[in-house]
Amino acid sequence: MHNNLKESDLYTPIKQFLTNLGYQVKGEIKSCDIVAIKDDEVIIIELKLTLNITLLLQSIDRFSLADIVYIAIPKQSAIYKKKQKQVKKLVARLGLGLMVVDIQKEHAYVEVIRDPKEYTPQKNKRKQKALLKEFHQRQGDTQKGGSTTRKAGLTAYRQRSIRIAEYMKTLSSCTGMQVNKAIQEPQATQFLYNNHYGWFNKVSRGVYALSEKGKTELVEWQQKDIVATQ
The missing domain is CATH 1.10.10 (Arc Repressor Mutant, subunit A)
Structure with a gap:
């Protein structure tokens, strides 16, 4: 992952991605990193350079403001690269959505890994x-x-x-x-x-x-x- 990468570097590609889907997008609204609105739908996205307990607690707290909450991290994040399967399960269990931003030299690409929905874990x-x-x-x-x-x-x-x-x-x-x-x-x-x-x-x-x-x-x-x- 780029050593000089900042959380704000995730904002522009995600804003462009959501704008192309018809959302109005603004940053830092009432401490929320990103708020996107389309018709009556409100989405909150929290940005972090890696997945950690602070991000998860912050994101869970956002359910008091909106029904749809995503977390967004760089695709190059070490924990995502090494523990991708477990990260997806954790996010799903918490009812959160997950976006990753693939940051390249010329462009950054946004991937929606998981949309928020009710999660029922399948037992092995x-x-x-x-x-x-x-x-x-x-x-x-x-x-x-x-x-x-x-x-x-x-x-x-x-x-x-x-x-x-x-x-x-x-x-x-x-x-x-x-x-x-x-x-x-x-x-x-x-x-x-x-x-x-x-x-x-x-x-x-x-x-x-x-x-x-x-x-x-x-x-x-x-x-x-x-x-x-x-």
């Missing part, structure tokens, strides 16, 4: 199903909200792995079917085969033993599991 059923599955399968509250996701957490998957490892720690080897019968873990064979944490060694076809890594890490994770389920 697959992701929601995974969310609910993890919530209901996890025993206790195992990790503080807001803690870093880079640190391994006590997920439902790990809790199930702990139960399998606890059963196997006194056995030289066993099959997934044996584990399932003993602790009612229907996916025991899959857990042993996938060996996600490196806790199980394959002895022969369908037969597994607890690995040295599994024995060592099991003690640490058992303590975390006890604390989480208290």
Whole structure:
């Protein structure tokens, strides 16, 4: 984005764009960056060089003056270039419209990315199903909200792995079917085969033993599991 770009540089191309659509356009009316009127329709546009909380709060406040409110940012804005999909969702959720101004050397082009309208977010059923599955399968509250996701957490998957490892720690080897019968873990064979944490060694076809890594890490994770389920 141009280093010397100012918010006012967005005004002229947007004014020209709206004027061509038949609107009367004026700037800085009662602290509104742009007000455009055609017949009984009133539009307010707030200008910023980037999308930030100040712009969003300011724009939401404009609904007390008009039913149609847009925010306008340069197309070259870093957050728009990197997070375009999320920006569109956020603006839609707030009931705002979105314009971007593509500033070139000779000309500036205005694009209406989204017109304001009622927004009903579409749920991702697959992701929601995974969310609910993890919530209901996890025993206790195992990790503080807001803690870093880079640190391994006590997920439902790990809790199930702990139960399998606890059963196997006194056995030289066993099959997934044996584990399932003993602790009612229907996916025991899959857990042993996938060996996600490196806790199980394959002895022969369908037969597994607890690995040295599994024995060592099991003690640490058992303590975390006890604390989480208290």
